[in-house]
Every structure is written in structure tokens, then in C-alpha cells.
Amino acid sequence: MKETQIHIHQEQIDKLKDIGSRLRQFRQAQSLSLEDVASKTRVQARLLKAIEEGRIDILPEPVYVQGFIKRFADAIGLDGEDLASEYPTWPSIFFIKPSWLSLPSAQLRPVHLYFSYILLVFLAVNALSAIVNKSAIQVSNADISEPKLDQPVAKSRDLQASLPDKLHLNHSSSKPAEITQAMVVSENTTTTEPVRVGVTLKAESWMQVIVDGKKEFEGTLQPGDQRTWVAKEQLTVLAGNAGGVLIAFNDEKPKELGEPNKPQKVTFEANEKF
Numbered sequence: 001m002k003e004t005q006i007h008i009h010q011e012q013i014d015k016l017k018d019i020g021s022r023l024r025q026f027r028q029a030q031s032l033s034l035e036d037v038a039s040k041t042r043v044q045a046r047l048l049k050a051i052e053e054g055r056i057d058i059l060p061e062p063v064y065v066q067g068f069i070k071r072f073a074d075a076i077g078l079d080g081e082d083l084a085s086e087y088p089t090w091p092s093i094f095f096i097k098p099s100w101l102s103l104p105s106a107q108l109r110p111v112h113l114y115f116s117y118i119l120l121v122f123l124a125v126n127a128l129s130a131i132v133n134k135s136a137i138q139v140s141n142a143d144i145s146e147p148k149l150d151q152p153v154a155k156s157r158d159l160q161a162s163l164p165d166k167l168h169l170n171h172s173s174s175k176p177a178e179i180t181q182a183m184v185v186s187e188n189t190t191t192t193e194p195v196r197v198g199v200t201l202k203a204e205s206w207m208q209v210i211v212d213g214k215k216e217f218e219g220t221l222q223p224g225d226q227r228t229w230v231a232k233e234q235l236t237v238l239a240g241n242a243g244g245v246l247i248a249f250n251d252e253k254p255k256e257l258g259e260p261n262k263p264q265k266v267t268f269e270a271n272e273k274f
Contacts, residue, residue, distance in 0.1 A: 012062060015087055017054030019069060022083075022206045022220060024052040026240045027076050029263045041071035048072060062089040077263075082218075195231040195268050196250050200224075203244030203260070210236040236267045249274035 027037060034052075038045040047068060050058050059065050066084045074080035199207070201221045209217040211231045221227070223244075229235060239245045242258025249268055258264030268274065 009056075012088055013054060013056050016051065016056055016065070018220070019083060019087060020052040020054050022240075023069075023072055023076070023078075025204075025206050025220075026078060026263065027052075029240050029261055030076060032076060037072060037075050040075040041068075043068050043071055062087070065089075082215075195233070195235045195270050196228070197230075197235050197237065197268055198226070198228040198248045198254075199237070199257075200226050200246040200248075200254060201244060202246060203241055205239050205241035205244045207240070207245070208238040210238075231268075232270075234267060234269050236265065238265045239263065247274070 027034075034045040034048050037043075037048055041048070047059065049055075051065070051068060051072060056065075059068075066087050066089050069087055070080035070084035072080070073083045197209075199221075201223050204220060204222055206220045207217065208215065209227075209229050211229055212233055212235075216229055217227070237245075237247065237257065239257050240263050241261055242264030243256055243260025243262070245257040246254040247257050247266070248254040252274060255274065257266060266274075
């Protein structure tokens with residue numbers, strides 16, 4: 001149990017450092033001080049600083065920290081609810097060992113362990129047997145309920161043979177040439193090309209990518225990282241350090257997304273130039 005608590009606590013520390021780094025980068029890109037954010041969120045500047053530095057030791061309970069993260073992110077233009085949901089809020093659980101377990105009479109002896117093992121094996125075998133029997137019954141029911149396709153096909157052929165000649169003539173009088181031409185026109189009208197965007201990082205930057213209205217990526221990329229996203233209609237890129245991002249739209253020559261250390265949001269659509 002102690003090892004589990006240490007693991008949960010370490011995971012909270014690591015996640016807080018990652019979230020705090022993103023918040024600090026985006027805040028500084030907008031030239032906002034901690035006091036500016038504190039006045040908007042009504043959260044003390046020292047707590048906001050602790051979040052940015054991942055100082056979980058001077059912060060309150062995880063559920064309150066999650067609320068501070070949401071306010072912080074909303075105040076600087078990020079999705080506070082989405083960012084706050086990344087921070088784990090599992091409570092610290094402590095189990096008190098009952099005193100009667102330390103008594104000699106409560107200790108399990110080898111005989112007890114032997115019978116416990118036999119009981120466990122017996123229950124496992126019964127459970128496995130029940131699962132196998134249930135699967136066999138389901139397969140059997142599926143075979144019984146499966147319709148025979150030969151009879152409907154035969155009836156359909158007999159019905160077609162019994163139709164009047166006039167109906168057969170009307171059916172054969174369709175114009176396959178006109179149908180083929182309509183299909184060609186329909187195919188030619190769908191010339192929309194997909195949106196393909198590739199990025200290469202020159203410097204560290206937090207990024208968010210929205211593909212056809214759905215968030216596909218959000219996180220911090222390092223220098224040298226390369227990513228590619230493809231959309232059918234629309235693709236939006238938001239970067240905290242636009243000058244550190246080289247972006248190529250539909251295999252065009254890569255360009256800088258914007259100015260260094262400043263946020264930039266760009267939306268790409270099909271059949272347009274960057």
C-alpha cells in the first residue's frame with residue numbers, strides 16, 4: 001500500500017510539472033505577470049507560481065489544485081476544463097492494520113494455506129467450465145436461428161420468372177449510358193483535396209492541433225521533433241512559440257508559423273494556399 005501511495009504521489013508531481021510548464025510558457029508568450037493572472041483568477045500569486053514550478057509540497061489537496069489549474073488556463077486563453085482534467089486527483093488512502101492480526105491465533109498456518117489454495121483452484125475450474133458451457137450454448141443458438149438463404153433466392157427467381165413480359169421490358173428499358181455519364185460527372189465534381197500539414201520544431205513550443213473539429217494533439221514538442229496531420233476539410237494549429245515552428249501546408253515549402261515567443265493560431269482549409 002505504501003508503494004502504491006508513493007507511485008500516485010510521483011505521478012501527480014510529474015503531471016503538475018508538465019502542466020505548469022505549459023501554463024508558464026503560454027503566460028509569458030502573452031507578456032502576462034503572475035500578479036495579472038492572480039487578479040483575474042482570485043488565486044494567490046504564490047500558488048500560481050507553485051503550479052508553474054510543480055511545487056506540490058506547498059499546494060493544498062489535489063482537488064483544489066485542479067480547480068486552480070482550470071482558473072489559470074481560462075485566464076490566459078486555454079481550455080481550462082480540458083487541461084485540469086489531466087491532473088490526477090486520487091485521494092491519499094491509508095489503511096490501519098487491525099490489532100487482532102498481530103495475535104498468534106490469527107496467523108494463517110500452512111494447513112490453512114493449503115486448503116485455501118484448493119478452494120481457489122476449485123472455484124477457478126467451476127468458473128471456466130461455466131464460461132465454456134455458455135459459449136457453446138450461444139454458438140448452438142446462433143446456428144439454429146441462422147436463416148437459410150437458399151430458399152429466399154429460389155423464391156425470388158421463381159417470382160421473377162412469373163412476372164409479365166411488360167414488366168421485364170420496362171426493366172430492360174433503362175439507359176445504362178446515361179447512368180454511366182452521370183456517375184462520371186459526380187466523380188469529377190468531388191475534387192476537394194485533403195488538408196496535409198507537417199511541422200518541424202526549431203525550438204521548444206507548446207502546440208494544439210484540431211482536425212475537422214476534433215482535438216488530435218496537445219502537448220510540448222522539442223527541437224527536432226517532426227509531426228504530420230491530415231484533415232478532410234479543416235485543420236487548425238495553435239502554437240505558444242510560433243517562431244520555433246516550421247510548418248508546411250500540402251507539401252509546400254516550410255515557413256515559420258509566426259514570431260518567436262509569441263502565440264499564433266492558423267487554420268488551413270482544402271484548396272487554399274499558405
